[in-house]
Each structure stands twice: as structure tokens, then as C-alpha cells.
Amino acid sequence: MLTPPFAFLIYLLLVTLLWGLGRLLAGRSNPSVEKSSPYASGEKGLMTSAVPGYSPFFRVALFFAILHLGAVVLGTGGSSPMAGVYLLGLIFALVALVLQ
Secondary structure, three states: OOOHHHHHHHHHHHHHHHHHHHHHHOOOOOOOHHHHOOEEOOEEOOOOOOOOOOHHHHHHHHHHHHHHHHHHHHHHHOOOHHHHHHHHHHHHHHHHHHHO
């Protein structure tokens, strides 16, 4: 019977064999400056970062995660005084995240 650990070992063996076969069939690599330099249609590539980073994305993602999690907790929790305290804390967290 094929159990998951045994299937994983078979998969690992096949991957290793394919990787080894690929290394045997590949040609020799000759590192050079031209191969490692950026290429943009014959023009010199920019040496500066083109992407500003992930910080704005993570801020927006955290905003929506807090917002949706808060909606789920408030929607399934019923109405109680503790829900009001939670809602107030949720509002403060979202305002702090927006003002950052």
C-alpha cells in the first residue's frame, strides 16, 4: 500500500534522478562579466532598484486582515459590552495603521 511518507520518498528519488540527468545533459558554464550584467535590448541596465519595496503592500494587507478579522469576530460574537471594547480597539488599531 502506498502511504504518504513512502510516496514522498519515491517523489524525492525521481526529483533527484531528474536533477542529476539535467546536470549531465547541461553544457559547461563559463562565467563572464557579460553574462552576469543586466541586459535591456542593447542598452545598459539601470543599477538602481526599480521596485520601491513591499512595505506599502504589507501595510495595506495588514489593514484588510485586521478589518476582516474584526468583522468576523464581531459578526459571530453577538452583542455584548466586550464587543464594544473590541470594536474600539479595532478602530484604534486601524487608525494607527493608517497614520503610520
